[in-house]
Amino acid sequence: MLVINLVYVGFQLTKSLAPEPPSLRLPVSQAAAGGERLRLLADSPQPQSVPAASVPGGSxxxxxxxxxxxxxxxxxxxxxxxxxxxxxxxxxxxxKDRLNWVYLPPYEDRERALRVLRELQDHGVDSFVVKEGEDANAISLGYFSSAESAEGLRLKMQNAGYPAFVRETARDxxxxxxxxxxxxxxxxxxxxxxxxxxxxxxxxxxxxx
Structure with a gap:
């Protein structure tokens, strides 16, 4: 019995002399210090997407x-x-009256235009000299509603040595x-x-x- 009491007393002395384990100290949060509380991104309100302004269609x-x-x-x-x-x-x-005009550009004077006109008419080409306006002294070779027909005549005249052009015309x-x-x-x-x-x-x- 004496031995048991001695062992118990020794155990209590050892326990009282053992150092306490150090306690872990977490850093004080900013909220506790009066600062703003940190929030997760999921907790933060996300900016709502603003729909693009609709462009009104023409009425x-x-x-x-x-x-x-x-x-x-x-x-x-x-x-x-x-x-x-x-x-x-x-x-x-x-x-109105959109047409494709085949023509030879204006010549330097009317005499030259008339000489070319006679050449064309001798070869059976229906044509005439423009008398006035910005196209004065040009030679008209015809008006066509079909662009393909006009282009065909233009190529035919160029192959014959005449610098023909096509212009779209209309009446305002x-x-x-x-x-x-x-x-x-x-x-x-x-x-x-x-x-x-x-x-x-x-x-x-x-x-x-």
Whole structure:
């Protein structure tokens, strides 16, 4: 019994003299020190993607026409308004009668142009000398609606030794149309009667401006 007590006393003395293990000290967080708390990226609100601004597409307006002059168009606008289709008259510049012109460029004087003209006519080439304008003294060889036909004649003349060229020509004219306020004029029953009485007119849609 004495031996057991001595062993127990020795064990207690050893325990009290053993040094305590050092405690680990974590660095004080910025939040504890009054700073801003660190957050994970997943916790942070992500900037929302801003959709690209949509570009409005060009709108189309219904029009009635064409008239050859403004007076006729204004009279037509009055008739259209009477059947419930008010609108405004506007002039549009358009090109008509597009053709491909085959020609020999202007010569230095009219005498030279006439000599070449006689040569061509002696060979059966239908042609004439342009009398005035920026193409004065040029020789016209013909107008063609087909670009291929014009190019064929140009090559034929070049092979014969004549420097022929092709130019697209057109006639600039002003047409007058009534731009309607009603977006669906087709629903108007009287419009059909109006167009039947004016065979040269029609309904179309053009870019609003």
């Amino acid at each position: 189309l307006c219904p029009v009635i026409g064409p008239w050859e002059n403004r007076e006729q168009a204004e009279a037509g606008a009055v008739q259209l308004k009477a059947i419930g289709l008010p609108g405004r008259v506007r002039g549009l510049s358009v090109q 004219v002003t047409e007058y149309w009534v731009y309607l306020s009603n977006s669906k004029p087709e629903d108007n029953a009287d419009l059909k009667v109006f167009l039947e009485g004016n065979q040269s007119l029609g309904i179309d849609k053009v870019s609003c401006y």
